[in-house]
Amino acid sequence: MDTIASLFSFITTPVSWVIVQFHTMYGAIFGPDTGWAWGLSIVSLVVLIRICLIPLFVKQIKSTRNMQALQPKMKAIQERYKSDKQRQSEEMMKLYKETGTNPLSSCLPILAQSPFFFALYHVLSAIASGKTIGVIDEPLLASARQAHIFGAPLAAKFMDSPEKVAALNASLTDVRVVTAIMIVMMSASQFFTQRQLMMKNVDLSVKTPYMQQQKMLMYIFPLIFAGMGINFPVGVLVYWLTTNVWTMGQQMYVINQNPTPGSKAQDAYLQRLLKSVTQHAEVRGRRRKNIVKAIVAKGADRNDNERRFFAGLAKAGFAAQPDGSVNKSDSVSVEAEGGAAAKRQQPKRQTKSQRQTAGGQQAGGQPAEKAETSEKSEKSEKSAPSLEKKPESTEKGSKAGSASSGDKPARPSRANSGGQRKGQQRPKHPSSKK
Template sequence: MEWAYDGVSWVLLRWHDLWSNVFGGDDNGFLQTDWAWVLAIVGVVITLRVILFPLFVKQIQSQRAMQKLAPEIKALQERYKGDRETLQKEMMELYRKEKANPLMGCLPILIQMPVFLALFHVLRRPDPDQTLNTDLYGWSGLAAGAGSDWNTYVHAKLFGAPFWSTFLTPASQLEAVGSSSVTVKLVAGVLGAAMILTTFLTTRQMILKTGWNEDPNQRMIQKVMLYGIPVIMIFSAGAFPIGVVIYWTINNLFSLGQQQYVLHKYPPPAQNNANAKPPKPGSKAHEKMLEEQREAEQRRKDLAPKPGKRPKQTPSATPKPDPEPGVNGSAVNGANGSGQTKGGPGAGKNLSRAERIARAKKVSGAQQASKKKKG
């Protein structure tokens, strides 16, 4: 993780240098807040969002493609029920043809996690009791004077609460930088509530726009993400430094705005969103909906068996029609013209009812004629 610590620190410090020049090094000025460090953390969010925006768009496009393919995937599952290997091959071919990637939805989260963990590590390191390794990750350390990165961050505050402090920080540490436990708990509590609320709203916005999944297992995962993660954060937010809570809250606010834009530009398929209002006839949205319906119908036709197509039969399983009985009564004796036996169980089962009746009459007539000759 050293590469992540170095990268996040470099971005954070470059933004801090920029805003320090703007504010003229006025630490903890207006509202007892060091705005240079606040805006530096906001700068990290902006940098990450700009880098991830193309991936986020691809994530939404991939989700839309997966939603369009939901009926076709269900048809494949029914068609190849019990043949898992063939089902997987057909699904992979469908994904490739329609340019859908089920793993694309996880990629932005996988990239954000190292950044969050690195920022968590970097922002919780500085505190008044720490005197070793203060110059790691490109920071100017404790020995560089009062204007060093380390010292300015240790004394930086948000509404009087140090950036490195948490809801559980003891009062003895806070007194060393002129803060109090009550102030920190108040600021950390309000920020923590904002972090939990924005996390809930971000997840809710995505689920409502894309719709609840029809699969019970996937729907359960959605509910866990919507309600379970905020509940977990209630108990874990107290251990987060205020600087990290600022990052998380600002990141959620950016996510809300970004998702609103992307979801408006790439709306979910109408057939997968029962709560969506139908677009007005003649509008671009209506034409797009009709096009999606035509594409889905064509894919269903491609997957469905051809009309009138029957399963292939082996030659041994295909019964041959019996020859019509001749006037010489060869059918009665069970012999054809070549002298081969033709009869046995199932003989004539492919004949129609009328043909079977006619055949029985002929057989009966031949038997009576035979009796007369014997008599």
């Protein structure tokens, strides 16, 4: 480990200088020889490094999402050129170039943080050995060796011998209890960070081997760090625990504010956005408008979460605009109910004879019948020859013919039927007047 740390010796001087500057500030508050002054100096070093690594963290998020989206295409290339490894590699590189994806971007924060980690480990090891390093001279070295965090020296390790721990003015029990608690917290924070990434911020519509690999790493990484933690000094454990907590909080913020499309976190975010739009009748904030704008631009390529969001907007009577804003629209709520709303059914127009018949029946105490008839019957009535007016000769001839025959009664004229259709009429109610 000393050989690996010595490779990063070029950065030990800047790291030790930053720690000393923070120690000067905190030493004026808590005292120069206290564990709070040296412990907070290490925590401040972590915060400073992680702030500088935020641009790399953003690239890591984009690269991880692009890799998740490319998994089906990568699998297809592997199956197509499984017998030709060179062609497979060329197609993979072509796919990365076309999509602007860098597979190494997901490792950039860890790679960029590694020199600082090994430099800090080298500084704390020198303090434990009683050697000056970087800008830490003899007075600072003596102050650092006296600093304890809950009874454990900064340079003590879980596996140190009782004699070495006694040389640092501490007990082996205190060192092992403090280091064990910190190792458990470090592993738990690593596990929770990976778990919330897998459970909330992964596109569930894409089932690829990449998800299985991430799930395996969720259980393997904490065990690896737990095994390495027993050989870390207390100061390094403070550094690693702080960076894990920072990563967990940073990722939690990203999941809540900029979730992966198609994930559970995106569904929860869009539901919160829908509630805000419904309450305020507008999209508040530039970032939210950019998200709505991006969803509108997708068109038919929207996922299930985004379609549910648009359906909720439509049901509330809002329409999303290409610039990310929303407008109030009454017609949109109609479409949200399942298409165009059914128009109000207007009663069909009745003929004059039907209105007269209905009025006469109501006046006589007879209940009015429903005067709805189809268009075909109306047309047939109009096209049929009028039977209301007949010549007297015709009527007399028909009466004479019926009298002579004696078996066929005369048919009632249309005028006598009151404009009703031919055929058997509905019997009158017994209570009605004749």
